[in-house]
Amino acid sequence: MNKPLSVCLCIAFVILLSGCGKREISDLALVMAVGLDKGKQEGTVRVTAQIARPADARGQTGAPSGQTGEPIYSISAEGRTIFEAIRNLARFSSRRIFWAHNFVIVINEDYARDGIMDVIDFFSRNHELRMRTWVAVTPHAAHELVSTQTGLEVIPGQSVDRLFRYNEIVAEAPRTDMRQLLAAYLSRTSHPILARLTLKGRGTSNKKPQEHGSIDQVELSGTGIFRKDKLIGTLDSKESQALLYFTERVESAVVPIPCPDDKKNEASLELRYQRFTVEPTYQNGKIYFDVRLKTYVDMVESGCRSRLSQAELMQLMEEPLEKVLKERLEKVVKAAQRTYKVDFLELGKYFENKYPKEWKKVRDRWEEEFPRAVVRVHVETEINNPVLLEERVNQRGENK
Amino acid sequence: MKNLEALLQSEFTIDYEDNVALMEEVLGKSCDIVKREVIIHEKVDIPCCFFFTDGLADDKQIDKAIRDLQYHVTHLDGTVLGSYDLIRNVQTHLLSDASISQVDCCEAAVEAILSGDTVIIADGFEKVLILSSRGWKTRSVEEPMTESVIRGPREGFTESIRTNTALVRRRIRDPLLHFRAMKIGKRSKTDVNVAFIDGIVKPGLVDEVFQRLERIKIDAILDSGYIEELIEDVPLSPFVTIQSTERPDKVAAALLEGRAAIFVDNSPFVLIVPTYFWQYIQASDDYYSRYWVGTFFRMIRYIAFLLSLTAPSVYVMLLSFHQEMVPTPLALTIASGREVVPFPVLMEALIMEITFELMREAGLRMPRPIGSAMSIVGSLVIGQAAVQAGLVSPFMVIVISITAISSFAIPNYAASFSIRMLRFPLMIASGTLGLLGFAAVFMLLVIHAMSVRSFGEPYFSPATPFRPSDQKDMVFRMPWWMMDKRPHMAKGDMYRQTENQRPGPDHDQGGHESDE
Numbered sequence A: 001m002n003k004p005l006s007v008c009l010c011i012a013f014v015i016l017l018s019g020c021g022k023r024e025i026s027d028l029a030l031v032m033a034v035g036l037d038k039g040k041q042e043g044t045v046r047v048t049a050q051i052a053r054p055a056d057a058r059g060q061t062g063a064p065s066g067q068t069g070e071p072i073y074s075i076s077a078e079g080r081t082i083f084e085a086i087r088n089l090a091r092f093s094s095r096r097i098f099w100a101h102n103f104v105i106v107i108n109e110d111y112a113r114d115g116i117m118d119v120i121d122f123f124s125r126n127h128e129l130r131m132r133t134w135v136a137v138t139p140h141a142a143h144e145l146v147s148t149q150t151g152l153e154v155i156p157g158q159s160v161d162r163l164f165r166y167n168e169i170v171a172e173a174p175r176t177d178m179r180q181l182l183a184a185y186l187s188r189t190s191h192p193i194l195a196r197l198t199l200k201g202r203g204t205s206n207k208k209p210q211e212h213g214s215i216d217q218v219e220l221s222g223t224g225i226f227r228k229d230k231l232i233g234t235l236d237s238k239e240s241q242a243l244l245y246f247t248e249r250v251e252s253a254v255v256p257i258p259c260p261d262d263k264k265n266e267a268s269l270e271l272r273y274q275r276f277t278v279e280p281t282y283q284n285g286k287i288y289f290d291v292r293l294k295t296y297v298d299m300v301e302s303g304c305r306s307r308l309s310q311a312e313l314m315q316l317m318e319e320p321l322e323k324v325l326k327e328r329l330e331k332v333v334k335a336a337q338r339t340y341k342v343d344f345l346e347l348g349k350y351f352e353n354k355y356p357k358e359w360k361k362v363r364d365r366w367e368e369e370f371p372r373a374v375v376r377v378h379v380e381t382e383i384n385n386p387v388l389l390e391e392r393v394n395q396r397g398e399n400k
Numbered sequence B: 001m002k003n004l005e006a007l008l009q010s011e012f013t014i015d016y017e018d019n020v021a022l023m024e025e026v027l028g029k030s031c032d033i034v035k036r037e038v039i040i041h042e043k044v045d046i047p048c049c050f051f052f053t054d055g056l057a058d059d060k061q062i063d064k065a066i067r068d069l070q071y072h073v074t075h076l077d078g079t080v081l082g083s084y085d086l087i088r089n090v091q092t093h094l095l096s097d098a099s100i101s102q103v104d105c106c107e108a109a110v111e112a113i114l115s116g117d118t119v120i121i122a123d124g125f126e127k128v129l130i131l132s133s134r135g136w137k138t139r140s141v142e143e144p145m146t147e148s149v150i151r152g153p154r155e156g157f158t159e160s161i162r163t164n165t166a167l168v169r170r171r172i173r174d175p176l177l178h179f180r181a182m183k184i185g186k187r188s189k190t191d192v193n194v195a196f197i198d199g200i201v202k203p204g205l206v207d208e209v210f211q212r213l214e215r216i217k218i219d220a221i222l223d224s225g226y227i228e229e230l231i232e233d234v235p236l237s238p239f240v241t242i243q244s245t246e247r248p249d250k251v252a253a254a255l256l257e258g259r260a261a262i263f264v265d266n267s268p269f270v271l272i273v274p275t276y277f278w279q280y281i282q283a284s285d286d287y288y289s290r291y292w293v294g295t296f297f298r299m300i301r302y303i304a305f306l307l308s309l310t311a312p313s314v315y316v317m318l319l320s321f322h323q324e325m326v327p328t329p330l331a332l333t334i335a336s337g338r339e340v341v342p343f344p345v346l347m348e349a350l351i352m353e354i355t356f357e358l359m360r361e362a363g364l365r366m367p368r369p370i371g372s373a374m375s376i377v378g379s380l381v382i383g384q385a386a387v388q389a390g391l392v393s394p395f396m397v398i399v400i401s402i403t404a405i406s407s408f409a410i411p412n413y414a415a416s417f418s419i420r421m422l423r424f425p426l427m428i429a430s431g432t433l434g435l436l437g438f439a440a441v442f443m444l445l446v447i448h449a450m451s452v453r454s455f456g457e458p459y460f461s462p463a464t465p466f467r468p469s470d471q472k473d474m475v476f477r478m479p480w481w482m483m484d485k486r487p488h489m490a491k492g493d494m495y496r497q498t499e500n501q502r503p504g505p506d507h508d509q510g511g512h513e514s515d516e
Helices: A003-018 A082-089 A109-113 A117-125 A142-146 A156-165 A178-186 A237-247 A310-340 A347-354 A356-372 B002-009 B016-027 B059-075 B078-094 B106-114 B161-169 B205-214 B224-231 B248-256 B277-281 B291-320 B328-338 B345-365 B368-381 B384-388 B394-408 B413-451 B468-472 B505-513
Strands: A028-038 A045-052 A072-079 A096-098 A104-108 A134-138 A193-203 A215-227 A230-235 A253-259 A262-283 A286-302 A374-385 B033-040 B046-053 B100-103 B118-122 B128-131 B177-184 B190-197 B243-245 B260-264 B270-273
Touching: A003 B413, A028 A072, A028 A109, A028 A142, A028 A156, A028 B328, A045 A082, A045 A142, A045 A156, A072 A082, A072 A142, A082 A117, A104 A109, A104 A117, A104 A142, A104 A156, A109 A134, A109 A215, A109 A230, A117 A178, A134 A156, A134 A178, A134 A215, A142 A193, A156 A215, A215 A237, A215 A310, A230 A237, A230 A310, A237 A262, A237 A310, A253 A310, A262 A310, A262 A347, A286 A310, A286 A347, A286 A356, A310 A356, A310 A374, A347 A356, B002 B016, B002 B106, B016 B033, B016 B046, B016 B106, B016 B118, B033 B059, B046 B059, B046 B106, B059 B118, B059 B128, B100 B106, B106 B118, B106 B128, B161 B177, B161 B190, B161 B248, B161 B260, B177 B205, B190 B205, B190 B248, B205 B224, B205 B260, B224 B243, B224 B260, B224 B270, B243 B248, B248 B260, B248 B270, B277 B291, B277 B413, B291 B345, B291 B394, B291 B413, B328 B394, B345 B368, B345 B394, B345 B413, B368 B384, B384 B394, B394 B413
Parallel strands: A028 A096, A028 A104, A104 A134, A134 A193, A286 A374
Antiparallel strands: A028 A045, A045 A072, A193 A215, A215 A230, A253 A262, A262 A286, B033 B046, B046 B118, B100 B128, B118 B128, B177 B190, B190 B260, B243 B270, B260 B270
């Protein structure tokens, strides 16, 4: 065969045959959230996928609406392994299930107590899944959480995504994504932590306003603590906030403090800027950690009926604030060292950075060393900004 | 025919009757060839015969010449001088206001007649006189249709080569600006002029241009497009390696950069060689507006170039293979728009592209008064109506529209055509092989374009090979007071201006030096 002809044929084959098996965007079922529960039978897993129904999720694009009014379509299937369950999902789905747009993986806590090694493996091995997917645990059934219509976004998965994204305002749960989970799981010293999603009856129906809180909403608050891949306990929102100082940067937090001379009322203090350092010391085979927190605080709200000037008020509140913060930090350290005995605070990393040689000696028995380490917490606060009000609102200084 | 060849080669004789008969035989019975016989000198009675082409020759000039001959020749003493000297005197003394020359070859005389000149055959004179009397109706100088500017001269080339060269000469009054003439076309005998500035032009370029022009053996040249195709470097390439322009200022600028220009009679498009690819993205406005405005619009045009080449193929590629690369909210929007579309994305894109090309072509060919009808119908086909009919997705309409707008933002029409054509292979490749196909075809294009040369200059220069000093006028358009040097390709007189001309109180000296 002559050369030009064969080249032409090759090109023709490539073009004509390559289209086989390709799926276009409208042939895909875009998964927005996925939930993992224990299956009905022992040893099985139940995978629930929240799939966006584009025609309803987006209106007025010229395309006729699906008219179901339901922007999502949730289906679940069981299987002996996660992959089998996912394959079984295809029995119900008219379109190919496509995972790349998944926002969040929700794992039921019962399931997590038995170990999430399979989850970590599957979701990091599969090429269609992204490492930037948020991962969270929930005390509720994951399928229930995944099928719940929540938030202002049309797609619930997107609402949860935004909860994670704009988490720094509340800062009560770690922002844990697949990459961090995998890194913490593979790390020799630290153990994974996962954010906690719960269902709370906080939404109110517009049609029945008297039934306050009749609609469940997803709340992001708290932390699940793991030893290796098994869930061993949880932290509440305040402890989680303290935990965030260790694991990521805390942008701000609000702490209400009782007024110095008026215990009935409280003032809100917003931590605006904070410097958090952990300094390890290694002395005579003993490990010390000096945890230092220095914060600059705004007084964002003052309900104090006080005779004191604002400057005095702020100064007097520094000490109780320091106490509160110190208690919180010590509480989470205690939880790590005493209650769970796992280093989810990543203190080992601080130690390794300063004492790389010594670290090699202790790293294999870090499990035992960590609870024995002495952690000293020092908190220093400076309340210096009354924001916009230079003077108190209650100028007359009534006491009662 | 052989007979004609022989006749053309024959020379004129002393015999008046023979000469007239020869001309008549050669010119045949064409109705536009006019023969006027007059008798001059009342004493000697010299019969004269004028041959000229009706419409090409200026009647007034011929009338004047005849009048001059009849009145003034009489004053010469015919009996003493004899008719031979009489005619010589006519040439030197009487018709001195019109350009006149003598030829003795029939071929030259015929060519002169067909070019609009007048041939005068006089009794007793073995040569013929050629009176320059060209003067025909031409289109006046108008604003160029294809390359309009906001700021800058509004003159455009016309179909007359003399007007065109004059338009350039008016911009460069330099004795070193040369126009070299030649004729191409066995039957058309089209005038072709090559312009260049001696001492600036790239060495060897003029010889190369002439060598390529002389190789052309063709019956007729009807437009510079013929020449362009016959002398270009890569005839099979989709890329245009010779720039054609309607703007005299562009030609003048090119000459000052060391390029050469090829003027072709009867064509308002002048060819500029050598050409860099980037020239198609540069507009004359860039140089006349302030430099940062010029730079900004130039960048917009680079974006337009990329968009018009790749926008539909990237869209097709993302939607049919790489859905994970689309941001989630956008993916949902697109998916909802595509819910009812019955075609695959590639098909949809091809349908829309072809519809658009149809619209463009129809709009171009259509008589102008129907233009508004076209735009109304066109907006139905590419617009909301097509979406509501469920034929295409709204997003595809946007993509195609952006592509269309971008392709119109490319200043050179020929280049935007070739980009339009390249869009289709790119689209098919990305619709069948995804990113792999897109990358492969794109790489092929780039590799091919890098291998192309235009009259010895690399096509992608000054980007590759990278020429640092030429970057002043590529992506950016540096201020004029910074562009001291001519581009790399120019030779000889490298500096186009005195240094340090940046205006400002400290730089007064630099400004004065150039005045000296």
